[in-house]
Amino acid sequence: NILNRHREIVAERVFAPGADMESHLRSSGIPMMSLESHKPIDRFDIIGFSLLYELNHTNMLNILELAHIPFFTRQRDDSHPFVIAGGPCTCNPEPVADFFDAIVVGDGENVILEMSQAWLTWKASGNHDKKTLLRNWSHIEGVYIPSFFKPNYDENGFQTLVPEFANYKTVKRAIVDNFDHALFPDAPIIPYGKPVHDRLRIELARGCTRGCRFCQAGMIYRPVRERSIETLLSISDACIASTGYEDMSLLSLSTGDYKCIFPLMDRLMDRYRSRRIAVSLPSLRVGTLTPELMQLVKKVRKTGFTIAPEAGSQRLRDVINKNIRQEEVENTIKNAFSLGWQVIKLYFMIGLPTETNDDLKAIVDLVKKLIKIKGPNGRRGKLNVSVATFIPKPHTPFQWASQISLADSKKKIQWLKSNLKMHGVQFKWQNPEVSILEGLWARGDRRLSRLLVNAYKKGCKFDGWSDKFKYQLWKEALCDSGVNIDFYTTRIRNTEEPLPWDYIDTRVTKDFLKSELKKAKKGEHTVDCRSGDCNNCGVCDFKIIGPKVFNNCEERVFKEKLASTDDIKETFYKKLKISFSKQGQAKYFGHLEMVKIFLRAINRAGIPIKYTEGFH
Template sequence: MKEKLEQILPLIRKPAQYIGNELNSIHKEWSACNLKIAIGYPDLYEVGMSNLGIQILYHILNSQAKILCERFFAPMIDMEKLLIEKDLSLFSLESFRPLKDFDLIGFSVGHELTYTNLVNILHLSKIPIYAKDRGENDPLIFAGGPSVTSNPMPIEDFVDFFLIGDGEEAIREIVNSVQCTVYRKDRLEKLSQIEGVYVPSIGNVAKKRIVKNLDAAPYPTKPIVPFIKTVHDRAVVEIMRGCFRGCKFCSAFCAYKPVRERSPQKVIELAREILKNTGYDELSLISLSSSDYSQIEYVAKTLADELAKQKVNLALPSLRLDSMSVKLMKETQRVRSSSVTVAPEAGTQRLRDLTNKRLSEDEILSGVSAAFSEGISKIKLYFMIGLPTETEEDLQGIVDLSKKIAEVGRHYTSKAHVTSAVSTFIPKPHTSFERERQISIEETIDKQKFLKQYLKGKGLELRWHDAKTSLLEGIFSRGDKNLSSVIVEAWKLGARLDAWSENFNFETWGKAFCNCGIDMEEYMKAKEKNKELAWNKIIM
């Protein structure tokens, strides 16, 4: 396989994503291991290698002597064509073995628009797409990640079992369970008894798995350093899991609750080890809301003092924009950012209160004023349109708030620039708004037109999400197993890598829905209070 791969690498873009052997990648003797597992992300290498979950599971599995874990990702279009032309199977990066040779294949699924990629990977691996068609000689296919934790139903026909919630402890139990059984049916029956595992063929109720002690949870101090630039190209330490805020639209709040913190001592220890073992020039302390980490000031200042001597920058994403956070950024970041972000989500206080977004206009203006006063010239705002009860007054509120912030900025600098990024509200499973209606493409475009007409002027910029991709995300977010036929049909029609705008074709999806006799509109409607929800087997 390796020899054949060497022949086609000169013919494709970014060949380094297919060759493995990166710093800290692990290579084990195939014949010396009792269980072979491949884990991957159903998108390109540059996206998947930024996925922390894959790095964590790779570290945990390879730390066990008789278990081998290797990686895979979706190929680019040019590579896919060559694999088919040369009759080659999709392979792992470490040993170049066909994926079909592994005992288990795991997907970390972070987004609904990667579902056709999952199907495509199975097809390119010469593994039956539907779970019901697999036999004793086929790998067990499992999936986890934010998208399927909320609602695995649209892809349950393709997956043998799902891991719902945190994986650090559950993956060990899954491995032990598989090793103790021989036959496929017995393995799935035993897996269904593990907390956090949902097996579609059995239909068991699965309760989200929660790791209670992050300090005790394994964390990779030798993460793989990619050969090519990735989406998040830096060292990462997760300081906290979960969020205190509880915004009613937020699926991440549901997927990652309750709030758990890593101790400051552990965070600092991990940071030192990771930087020593990787050579990164930037360290990011990540969580859903870093400002809520109880020891953020101590940890940030301690690390900043150390990292300055090594010429390593400290990044603090997800900070709440207030004077304390701005001061902390100023004191700790060697490479000063020229921009900060804030997420009002709605333009009026009424709508922010309705969504439980506990942020007043005075707090927003005070925060951006503090940022501008420290030399920051660019502010990025995140808003949603289509929220429940939204009126034109709320849209006007987005315009007014953006202009007020730009005006504040001009008091400090002539270079003040405010970017308002507007996405469409998508009702997500398990949130307080899970039964709400999602607005149509036409309504989305009308609201975007309103903002384009009025949100303009010196130092103002408006960006918006594509209405069609938002529609699809919403359909699959609250979808049921009937959508598996649509996914396969869209894939047959050429849909893949849909999260990349150059590949996305809404007409392909429209034709797929039509061919399957399924109405998109049905999935966008409000769900009646007493109607059973597709994701009712998942307990968060």
């Protein structure tokens, strides 16, 4: 969307193919092509990957191989396109650095345009030496050129990087300082098939300063930057008109912390309730999930809620700076059940720093207490309890911490599984084998690139999908590559040892992270600087970069409005009969897909719809 606004730039999409499609491409000798024009992707000038999850790295290799593009930058010549990447995994890009010509660190909205303009200038100059363009890209804030840094390993196996240029020693994270004016894709492409998140997604704020010490996103996306109500309403109107979606999700790291959440929800409901467009708030903190907010959400239909205590005991929540009390969790569950919600999701982590058996037992005790809470009809609700193994991430106070071993992770999960067998509780957990590999890639260095290629050649693909994940193949690849997984995962790091990602400047200082680690060991809190004093994390200069929140929003009177559940009265309607035929690729659409296609087409056309009212 951002790129295609410019006449001289064309951006098209490519996705990793499923196994059957991949087999067809290979057997037929067909190269990987773009979705829009079916142009082989090796004929594009730049190929960009979004690195969203560590266990999707093998898919990147598969796409390159299907496009007949060598994996490593050193194997590619001037006939090959530039291969670049962005996304959250780039805050430690070292494990995949050898595969990319350039990597974007931070907010990419402006950077990708600057890189594209630099390419156009380079192309027009007639100087087609790749290194010239890479040098020009290196001057753009947020752009990392891996080939300009050479890894060096000491006798302990620690990696440091030796820069090629004296004026290019660090890479500073790119930040969109005025998020309210940032471009938003208001005409997203609507897939005919059902995707995982089949709804309109609007980012209402970026950044979080709650300061949870395990949370990488809370550190690398600072400071908090909100969009105004007027901007969000304009975006939602444009997106609904262009997509016809019947569900809207308001996204941020902590949606309930948005300063004007009540007026925003109120105005969204006024706008869309008659059209049966539901609004969900997927990332709500316990203290922000109030009865008034729940009332607003349920006006169209009840969407899901996930509550993340993270730890069962107050002691451990203090260690990780998760400043919520058990009473708040209980009251939130009680409010949700009393307002008609029947299922609530709970999220916990195991293996957090300083965790003991008492902390594990506290998870069970908390769930036992919560499942006893009853709704207004005297019935108990249901709890979906999800547990994942804590993974220390770069640029967090716990980046020096140990990850628990695979054996310990399995043992703890088995204990919870046995002790959470109770009526109304469904227990889910992340595969510990997945967690240990996530930890490996999260804090790895360039020596892992050979491991990735070995794993891919053994058949590892779609490792983020549980039915495709094959840990045995990864074990073989680890052995063949000579990688000691404990060196990267279970080892406690000294705060003075060099880290592979030290040259990445997220703007959060290492001194701040060290001070937070000390406070964690003492169980001391750090307040949210959104509403408290500055914590001197290092991100803000308070001239250009700083927190931007909207405090002057008008609050409406909610109680009278919330009490009203009058339906929209319609005095006249008529039935329309639609005749259609399915041609071309549309012949593959199933019945449910056709229903969605027509419903959204009607919504896009602005035709008012009469809905059935049910039997009760």
